[in-house]
Amino acid sequence: EAGVTQSPTHLIKTRGQQATLRCSPISGHTSVYWYQQALGLGLQFLLWYDEGEERNRGNFPPRFSGRQFPNYSSELNVNALELEDSALYLCASSFPGLAANEQFFGPGTRLTVL
């Protein structure tokens, strides 16, 4: 069974640009979560999508947004990039039937903002 996949592996942008990160969940999983792992800040919850709807959002500005497609894959968009957006962005998936909402993580997208 394929795991959670993310693309691209690395992304280099300049300040002010927009970045789009993609995530494909494990087959059968309907929920997708996005986390930011920035140096010195640990893992911070960004967004949760389930069945195409945004269910929860972390303490991030509106320029962080996303969507979930009918096939449950997801995009994370970051507009007006700032230097401090440089981080590893991790995607995770799960489905409501899993005990304790166990989340399965992808390898991440390393975003570098110059």
Added chain:
Amino acid sequence: AQSVTQLDSQVPVFEEAPVELRCNYSSSVSVYLFWYVQYPNQGLQLLLKYLSGSTLVESINGFEAEFNKSQTSFHLRKPSVHISDTAEYFCAVSPLNDYKLSFGAGTTVTVRA
């Protein structure tokens, strides 16, 4: 709201020695507890989890963690580490009625020969 405190940011340890990683949490509601491991340049992998029942949970690679409700702790232990255990370890909690994981800051374990 939940918060997780990992008391050690760096833990150097010699091969075949024991290791303990400390995790304390704060929550106004009941939570599930998790330990995740992140090997260099990889994503997170679930190491073990506490849902209910026995307070001692074990993983397939020799790690164990004990849930202590009175001390709100979920410390991770391994009696004998290997070089391959070098990684960053994250403690996390999730409320029973929510799906958001709150992570600690992580503990970097470096195993030396």
